[in-house]
Amino acid sequence: MTSSREPAGAAVLQESVTAAITRAMFDQLAEIGYARMTMDAVARRAGVGKAAVYRRWPSKQAMLIDLVGAAVLRNLPEVPDTGSLAGDVRAFLDVIVEQADPRTRRIALDVLVETTRTPELAAALHDVVDRPRRTAAATVLTRAIDRGELPADLDLELGLDVLISPLLLRLLRSTEQVDNVYLTRLTKVIVTGLNAL
Structure with a gap:
């Protein structure tokens, strides 16, 4: 019997988690602005652990550039x-x-x-x-x-x-x-x- 479990190793980045983080970041930007926004606050708002955010982006600036760029292209x-x-x-x-x-x-x-x-x-x-x-x-x-x-x-x-x-x-x-x-x-x-x- 084969297992449907994802292989161990590199973490799989779930789209639903990325979408939640994206919504949370834009909510934070709209409410308090970039200067006061933190990655930890974005994680809390998204309902995910800090590691989920840092696994995707090494910094607040990298997160902003990536998510804003994606929004512009859409x-x-x-x-x-x-x-x-x-x-x-x-x-x-x-x-x-x-x-x-x-x-x-x-x-x-x-x-x-x-x-x-x-x-x-x-x-x-x-x-x-x-x-x-x-x-x-x-x-x-x-x-x-x-x-x-x-x-x-x-x-x-x-x-x-x-x-x-x-x-x-x-x-x-x-x-x-x-x-x-x-x-x-x-x-x-x-x-x-x-x-x-």
Whole structure:
């Protein structure tokens, strides 16, 4: 008779435990912020032993980078091809607003502030957060270039700043509602700015 028991040796990382730790970490980030969060508190909140957390990540920073990076990859903005630059810009802005619930905004602002104090965290999050999101957003610009709406020699990095930064800054720094009127006006400003590059 064969045994169904897992072989001894390297510990098997159960997905349900990882999911519980992930939820606990984001809950802690939203409630008390990165600076006050500890791996032990995350373990307690997840209902697991400290070893379960340390088996997966050697430090709080490693845990944050891994779990935030995974969340970003799961939620990269997919912009439908509307057939025009203005349509794609507006669709992109709509996706960003849909993703930016108050909890996500609170976590993002807290982590952003922490990166100003921790250069290695800033560098790591640039790789797992900024770069993938900018690559996804670049689709808006490359489609417009392919359609002849923007010049082939467009400065893509500056174009991405124009596309992403105004709304992101408002979402992170303001409690004012981002409504349809605002997004319509912002779309026009961004399209005008891109055409001026």
